[in-house]
Amino acid sequence: MRILVTGAAGFLGSHLSRYLLAKGHSVIGLDNFITGNIENIKDLFGNDRFSFTKYDVTNYLHVPGKLDAVMHFASPASPIDYLKHPIPTLKVGALGTHKALGLAKDKKAIFMIASTSEVYGDPLINPQHEGYWGNVNPIGPRGVYDEAKRFAEAMTMAYHRYHGVQVRLLRIFNTYGPNMRLEDGRAVPNFMVQALKNRPITVYGDGSQTRSLCYVSDLIEGIYRLLRSGHNGPVNIGNPHEITLLELAQAVKKITGSRSKIVFRPLPTDDPKVRRPDISKARKLLKWEPKVGLEEGLKKTVAYFRSKVK
Numbered sequence: 001m002r003i004l005v006t007g008a009a010g011f012l013g014s015h016l017s018r019y020l021l022a023k024g025h026s027v028i029g030l031d032n033f034i035t036g037n038i039e040n041i042k043d044l045f046g047n048d049r050f051s052f053t054k055y056d057v058t059n060y061l062h063v064p065g066k067l068d069a070v071m072h073f074a075s076p077a078s079p080i081d082y083l084k085h086p087i088p089t090l091k092v093g094a095l096g097t098h099k100a101l102g103l104a105k106d107k108k109a110i111f112m113i114a115s116t117s118e119v120y121g122d123p124l125i126n127p128q129h130e131g132y133w134g135n136v137n138p139i140g141p142r143g144v145y146d147e148a149k150r151f152a153e154a155m156t157m158a159y160h161r162y163h164g165v166q167v168r169l170l171r172i173f174n175t176y177g178p179n180m181r182l183e184d185g186r187a188v189p190n191f192m193v194q195a196l197k198n199r200p201i202t203v204y205g206d207g208s209q210t211r212s213l214c215y216v217s218d219l220i221e222g223i224y225r226l227l228r229s230g231h232n233g234p235v236n237i238g239n240p241h242e243i244t245l246l247e248l249a250q251a252v253k254k255i256t257g258s259r260s261k262i263v264f265r266p267l268p269t270d271d272p273k274v275r276r277p278d279i280s281k282a283r284k285l286l287k288w289e290p291k292v293g294l295e296e297g298l299k300k301t302v303a304y305f306r307s308k309v310k
């Protein structure tokens with residue numbers, strides 16, 4: 001397949017591009033580097049099936065030649081990043097999705113939107129299944145991300161229903177691994193950098209809020225299976241193993257052998273209290289489930305952060 005990946009220099013975009021190339025596909029990568037980093041893809045430039053252009057996908061999108069799939073992964077994705085870039089976050093989810101869908105329609109390509117567990121907001125049910133409509137504050141600080149992704153899903157389904165575009169709605173839950181930015185602000189990179197520098201590990205709130213963390217290689221395998229599935233509805237991809245943030249801080253401290261103290265800081269506005277994917281649909285439809293446990297995944301991730309932390 002010849003596949004366009006937007007956000008190709010980002011955390012997930014870079015792993016996805018590498019995986020697709022390894023499967024023998026051709027990848028055209030786009031990124032405007034708001035949160036992407038060329039370092040993440042520099043090893044791909046020698047591959048003649050990989051091409052890359054610095055581009056803002058909220059502008060008119062034109063790609064010469066045939067395309068079999070358009071995978072729209074461009075977006076700030078860390079709460080810190082989308083608070084810093086609220087308008088680009090809204091634009092890439094709304095205008096960027098529209099442009100990418102228009103391109104997919106024109107090329108008769110499969111369209112995949114990288115959606116998110118944030119469409120469930122601060123969920124009133126746990127775990128979250130795909131039929132749950134969510135509990136989102138549209139005007140809160142996280143609304144710029146949550147509503148942009150909800151709009152993106154609505155637009156994607158409209159192109160499916162009205163234009164017959166083949167679509168894949170991928171709802172990504174918390175994911176971690178190499179290529180996350182050190183200063184990205186999410187729990188795993190923050191805790192890793194703090195622990196490796198023996199600085200205080202900052203747990204927000206009392207640390208009783210939960211997340212369920214998926215190692216990146218598991219996520220990418222799930223994404224690839226969804227792409228090939230023929231299923232046009234939303235599918236949760238994530239790891240259902242749920243832990244509290246305090247437990248995560250303790251796990252990172254232990255794995256790094258750090259002398260850091262765990263300290264408590266105010267909980268950000270609208271921070272979801274629980275999050276855990278119901279992956280029954282992915283299990284059944286894609287015969288997929290995550291394989292990498294938290295300890296193993298954190299060990300692999302520490303090795304990356306160790307190599308980067310000065």
Ligand code: UDP
Binds near residue numbers: 191245
């Ligand atoms: N968090 C924390 N300390 C940090 C960064 C994040 O306790 O230094 C918490 C945050 O409040 C949230 C959880 O970790 O409850 C996951 O946050 P993250 O930014 O990784 O992503 P989210 O799941 O909120 O999108």
